[in-house]
Amino acid sequence: MQSLLRALATGRDVAEMGSAFGETAAVMRETARSVVTVELDPDRAATARERLRDLPNVETLEGDVYEVLRGRGPFGLVFADGGLRPVTEEKWEAILALVEPGGIIVKDDMTPGRAVEGDEVREFLLRDPRLAAAEILARPEMAVIVAVRLPD
C-alpha cells in the first residue's frame, strides 16, 4: 500500500484522512508536492507531529478531518483512511469537494470479494458517476479502491 501511495502521490498535493502515527504520510511526502495529514486522536496526532516535524512539505493537523479540511484543497490525492464510518452522503460530498478534477481518492482495507450492493463505501466509490474507479486486490486478504475524479 505504501508503495502504491508513494507512486500515486508523485507531484501532487495530498490530503490524508487519519494520520495515525504518521507512517504513510512520511512515505507519501517523499514524492508529493505537499501532504496535509489530519488525526482525531490527540495521542496519535502528537506522535505523528513528532515523526513528521521538520519535513518542509508536510502539515500535521489535529481534529476531525471534515472540520479541519473544510474549504481546503483541492487536492490531487486524498487517502481516505479514517473517519469514513458511519458513512453519510454529507461525508462523501465533503470528500469529493476535496478532490480536483483528475485527482484520486484511495481507500484501502477493503475485504475482497464483497458485493457492491449494500456496501456503502463500494457503492459510492465504484458507482458515483463523477468518479472512474477500480477495485484492486492488493494482498490476498485486502483490496484497495482507486477512484479518479472525472472532469466537471
Ligand SMILES: C[S@@+](CC[C@H](N)C(=O)[O-])C[C@H]1O[C@@H](n2cnc3c(N)ncnc32)[C@H](O)[C@@H]1O
Ligand atoms: C487506519 S488509521 C490511519 C493509518 C495511517 N493513514 C497510515 O497509513 O499510517 C485510521 C486513523 O483515522 C483516525 N480517525 C478516525 N476518524 C477520524 C476523523 N474524523 N478525523 C481524523 N482522523 C480520524 C483514527 O484515530 C485512526 O488513527
